[in-house]
Amino acid sequence: MELKRWVDTRTGAFDWSYAAKLHVDTEGNSDESQEKNEKVKSAIQHVVKCDLEKENVTDPIVLPPADCIISALLLDVVCKEQEDYIRYVRKFSGLLKPGGHLVLIGVVDSTFFTNKKDRDHIFKYDEKFVRKSLEGEGFVIDCCKVKERTAVSDLTDYKGLVFIAAHKEQ
Numbered sequence: 001m002e003l004k005r006w007v008d009t010r011t012g013a014f015d016w017s018y019a020a021k022l023h024v025d026t027e028g029n030s031d032e033s034q035e036k037n038e039k040v041k042s043a044i045q046h047v048v049k050c051d052l053e054k055e056n057v058t059d060p061i062v063l064p065p066a067d068c069i070i071s072a073l074l075l076d077v078v079c080k081e082q083e084d085y086i087r088y089v090r091k092f093s094g095l096l097k098p099g100g101h102l103v104l105i106g107v108v109d110s111t112f113f114t115n116k117k118d119r120d121h122i123f124k125y126d127e128k129f130v131r132k133s134l135e136g137e138g139f140v141i142d143c144c145k146v147k148e149r150t151a152v153s154d155l156t157d158y159k160g161l162v163f164i165a166a167h168k169e170q
């Protein structure tokens with residue numbers, strides 16, 4: 001797994017230092033970039049595989065209820081229809097503690113992306129649908145922002161990125 005390669009500082013692992021730099025720059029102190037990188041690395045206790053299709057997504061490992069789940073660009077590729085999306089949001093809720101946080105990142109109004117030479121399907125939805133799905137499954141939305149696309153490319157047709165921070169009702 002790519003993340004495990006990074007945690008173990010293996011040769012050829014993806015270099016995430018630009019993300020640490022971006023983060024510390026936002027906080028106004030880029031000298032701390034390396035330190036931040038190592039701090040994140042050392043905070044990771046386990047890297048486990050997750051399959052959303054399984055009843056226990058981390059089978060055979062059973063995890064305790066989580067404080068926070070971050071899902072980026074995952075539901076977009078695994079869902080075929082609205083029912084799938086709602087079912088997975090319900091699954092996220094089941095994995096969280098009451099009051100636990102969900103950070104969801106996705107693309108809106110998209111139908112495909114290009115993976116090497118192949119076109120892969122993306123589940124098409126909009127901000128209204130995400131909001132309704134989360135609220136329908138007992139989440140309170142703390143922040144929801146859509147950033148309009150600026151990138152020019154014919155490799156994908158998304159119109160914007162949606163960022164949501166929500167919490168599960170107590």
Ligand SMILES: C[S@@+](CC[C@H](N)C(=O)[O-])C[C@H]1O[C@@H](n2cnc3c(N)ncnc32)[C@H](O)[C@@H]1O
Pocket residue numbers: 050051052053071072073074077078
């Ligand atoms: C577009 S990538 C996003 C990866 C990463 N979250 C990111 O933001 O760069 C979609 C990811 O969904 C994963 N995926 C596909 N089907 C899955 C499933 N049933 N359960 C869990 N992950 C799945 C793929 O392995 C792939 O890494």
